[in-house]
Amino acid sequence: MAMSGVHLLFLVIFIPASVASRRNLRLSPADVVVPDAEAADTPTTYFEVDRPLRPPIGSSGPCSTLLMSHSFGFTYTKPPVTAAYSPPDCLVAAGGGASAISLAVLEWRATCRGVQFDRIFGVWLAGAELLRSCTAEPRPNGIVWSISKDVTRYASLLAAGNSTLAVYLGNLVNDQYTGVYHANITLHLYLRPTQPRQPAPATAPADMIVPVSRSLPLNDGLWFQIQNAADVESASITLPPNAYRAVLEVYVSFHGQDEFWYTNTPDGNGPFREVTVLVDGDLVGAVWPFPVIFTGGINPLLWRPITGIGSFNLPTYDIELTPFLGKMLDGKAHELGFAVTNAVDVWYVDGNLHLWLDPSTGGTATTASLVSYDAPPLAANTTSQFDGPNGQYYTTASRRISATGWVESSSHGRITTNATQTFTFENTNTFTGDGTTETVNQTTVIYTAVSATDLAVGAVLYSQQAHQNFPLYMDTEEKQQTSHNANLSYTVARGYHETVVAAGEWLSGPHHRSLRNTQSGAVDFETRDGKEVAASWGTRQTYIREATDGCYFRNVTSSGYGISSDESNEVCSSLPATATGASTAQLFKN
Numbered sequence: 206m207a208m209s210g211v212h213l214l215f216l217v218i219f220i221p222a223s224v225a226s227r228r229n230l231r232l233s234p235a236d237v238v239v240p241d242a243e244a245a246d247t248p249t250t251y252f253e254v255d256r257p258l259r260p261p262i263g264s265s266g267p268c269s270t271l272l273m274s275h276s277f278g279f280t281y282t283k284p285p286v287t288a289a290y291s292p293p294d295c296l297v298a299a300g301g302g303a304s305a306i307s308l309a310v311l312e313w314r315a316t317c318r319g320v321q322f323d324r325i326f327g328v329w330l331a332g333a334e335l336l337r338s339c340t341a342e343p344r345p346n347g348i349v350w351s352i353s354k355d356v357t358r359y360a361s362l363l364a365a366g367n368s369t370l371a372v373y374l375g376n377l378v379n380d381q382y383t384g385v386y387h388a389n390i391t392l393h394l395y396l397r398p399t400q401p402r403q404p405a406p407a408t409a410p411a412d413m414i415v416p417v418s419r420s421l422p423l424n425d426g427l428w429f430q431i432q433n434a435a436d437v438e439s440a441s442i443t444l445p446p447n448a449y450r451a452v453l454e455v456y457v458s459f460h461g462q463d464e465f466w467y468t469n470t471p472d473g474n475g476p477f478r479e480v481t482v483l484v485d486g487d488l489v490g491a492v493w494p495f496p497v498i499f500t501g502g503i504n505p506l507l508w509r510p511i512t513g514i515g516s517f518n519l520p521t522y523d524i525e526l527t528p529f530l531g532k533m534l535d536g537k538a539h540e541l542g543f544a545v546t547n548a549v550d551v552w553y554v555d556g557n558l559h560l561w562l563d564p565s566t567g568g569t570a571t572t573a574s575l576v577s578y579d580a581p582p583l584a585a586n587t588t589s590q591f592d593g594p595n596g597q598y599y600t601t602a603s604r605r606i607s608a609t610g611w612v613e614s615s616s617h618g619r620i621t622t623n624a625t626q627t628f629t630f631e632n633t634n635t636f637t638g639d640g641t642t643e644t645v646n647q648t649t650v651i652y653t654a655v656s657a658t659d660l661a662v663g664a665v666l667y668s669q670q671a672h673q674n675f676p677l678y679m680d681t682e683e684k685q686q687t688s689h690n691a692n693l694s695y696t697v698a699r700g701y702h703e704t705v706v707a708a709g710e711w712l713s714g715p716h717h718r719s720l721r722n723t724q725s726g727a728v729d730f731e732t733r734d735g736k737e738v739a740a741s742w743g744t745r746q747t748y749i750r751e752a753t754d755g756c757y758f759r760n761v762t763s764s765g766y767g768i769s770s771d772e773s774n775e776v777c778s779s780l781p782a783t784a785t786g787a788s789t790a791q792l793f794k795n
């Protein structure tokens with residue numbers, strides 16, 4: 206999808222039973238024909254389960270501004286679509302400051318009809334990415350979907366002067382792939398009744414955001430394209446002299462040969478991937494990504510109407526770079542780069558560097574130094590055990606990156622920041638039934654901790670610990686009759702789980718949030734002459750969020766294109782966070 210103008214023939218290709226190799230997990234939407242035989246006469250609504258965004262109590266708004274309205278037809282290899290951005294009148298009337306914004310929501314709403322691939326797209330403001338997303342695959346009679354993303358952290362860009370909004374959505378339209386994506390992008394702003402005289406240091410949205418991406422003009426997205434494991438893509442960045450905190454937010458998506466990296470066998474560099482972040486060539490942090498499955502992935506029906514976790518609103522990953530400010534605050538340009546361990550063509554990666562600046566008059570220069578740094582090499586291992594076509598690959602990996610550094614500013618004195626990332630990864634890829642069944646069971650566990658301390662007075666200004674856990678289970682069974690006729694059953698179960706606690710003098714009080722977002726689905730289908738001719742499918746998703754800033758519970762089940770049960774509320778009840786195992790998917794068989 207998206208990465209190439211020329212789509213290979215996405216027929217189901219059957220693997221010779223003697224080789225444990227990657228399966229083709231992409232069908233052309235033109236070959237998913239049957240379920241639309243009884244197509245609806247009205248557009249179908251697709252959705253990603255997410256919490257509704259609520260402004261803080263006392264906020265006014267929303268004031269809504271249509272930023273762009275565009276039909277994405279044949280846009281592949283064309284420049285991104287752009288629109289002039291200027292801060293909305295309501296924000297200007299409120300004094301114009303970023304701190305007037307209590308909640309900013311970016312809404313993408315789109316329709317499409319006909320036949321079309323899922324297309325990856327990005328939305329950038331002043332070169333900084335605001336949204337990475339994947340379109341929904343249409344039906345002949347049309348679909349509609351929308352995404353609402355909290356973009357409050359980009360308040361400084363929204364309030365800054367005039368700039369350019371750019372959207373790249375590389376689409377191809379021809380006789381077979383007829384779908385044109387009609388999209389509106391709207392900004393909804395909620396404002397505070399009174400602006401704080403001084404925003405909370407380091408924990409309010411950043412004072413400045415520096416894009417770590419490619420610059421216009423381009424006939425592509427502003428993301429870097431990383432095509433292999435040796436590829437390093439970077440931007441040259443000069444920091445303002447008065448920065449005292451730096452956090453790099455990373456956007457990442459994977460396509461082409463690495464779209465299903467977690468199923469890769471050794472001939473495709475195995476299933477382990479990480480994005481590494483480099484400052485002047487030195488490792489400063491890493492991203493072990495959540496395995497987002499796009500709307501055309503595995504089997505497109507699995508994502509209709511409930512789309513995969515993160516597919517409409519891809520997760521981003523924050524890396525605390527404050528300990529490394531000592532390397533970067535010399536007024537000189539530094540290379541901020543990305544690489545992808547084991548990459549196969551292609552990864553789209555870019556970032557936003559969020560910077561907090563010393564508010565003292567004249568912006569006095571800060572000084573900084575790295576105190577300690579420890580990043581042992583990646584530990585990774587794959588073992589394989591096969592008896593003919595049956596057997597398994599077992600891959601493990603782990604990494605730790607830890608750094609401490611201080612920054613001294615005239616407003617805040619000397620602050621010592623300690624940042625640690627710890628990762629573990631385990632993947633089992635099992636082939637049974639003489640290669641007819643493949644099961645992938647993977648877990649990524651991530652722990653990150655940041656603490657900012659004023660050692661002179663022993664005060665913790667800000668500390669945060671986050672635990673994330675991304676389990677993935679995927680089972681594919683392919684019963685072949687002839688080379689192009691088969692019965693296939695696919696099951697996918699996964700979760701995006703995280704717990705975050707934060708405290709310290711710079712916060713108004715302790716914060717915590719926990720999310721258990723679990724999705725499992727299954728599809729049974731039959732192909733004849735390479736086309737899908739019969740199918741049944743269903744998905745269940747439970748989303749349980751408990752947090753100091755609001756709770757949300759949703760439990761929704763789909764069967765075919767219909768919703769068979771749907772329950773939601775915003776009550777903070779301490780619901781037991783039940784782990785939903787892969788076995789749930791069995792409920793949807795038949």
Ligand SMILES: *[C@@H]1O[C@H](CO)[C@@H](O)[C@H](O)[C@H]1NC(C)=O
Pocket residue numbers: 274314315316387388389
């Ligand atoms: C976009 O906005 C225009 C003007 O308000 C409206 O006519 C159109 O239906 C909208 N399209 C979508 C996809 O919401």
Ligand SMILES: *[C@@H]1O[C@H](CO)[C@@H](O)[C@H](O)[C@H]1NC(C)=O
Pocket residue numbers: 289290291366367
């Ligand atoms: C910003 O854009 C608005 C709307 O296009 C325009 O009226 C205004 O003059 C611009 N301001 C600056 C400083 O360029």
Ligand SMILES: *[C@@H]1O[C@H](CO)[C@@H](O)[C@H](O)[C@H]1NC(C)=O
Pocket residue numbers: 585586587588
């Ligand atoms: C990889 O794992 C195998 C089996 O557990 C072990 O024998 C081998 O020493 C490991 N290799 C490395 C480099 O850790």
Ligand SMILES: *[C@@H]1O[C@H](CO)[C@@H](O)[C@H](O)[C@H]1NC(C)=O
Pocket residue numbers: 607609623624625654
């Ligand atoms: C930084 O954090 C690590 C891990 O939590 C801890 O072992 C270390 O003592 C901390 N260092 C400082 C200087 O606080």
Ligand SMILES: *[C@@H]1O[C@H](CO)[C@@H](O)[C@H](O)[C@H]1NC(C)=O
Pocket residue numbers: 631646647648678787
């Ligand atoms: C997946 O692997 C984990 C261990 O990594 C194990 O606890 C779990 O039971 C496995 N799940 C399935 C469905 O096999």
Ligand SMILES: *[C@@H]1O[C@H](CO)[C@@H](O)[C@H](O)[C@H]1NC(C)=O
Pocket residue numbers: 684685686691692731
């Ligand atoms: C595929 O399933 C159909 C019923 O849905 C059955 O008639 C046919 O025998 C099956 N073929 C194989 C190869 O299992």
Ligand SMILES: *[C@@H]1O[C@H](CO)[C@@H](O)[C@H](O)[C@H]1NC(C)=O
Pocket residue numbers: 747760761762770783
């Ligand atoms: C979700 O809904 C299904 C069907 O109504 C029900 O069986 C299941 O227990 C519910 N799960 C939770 C966590 O409420």
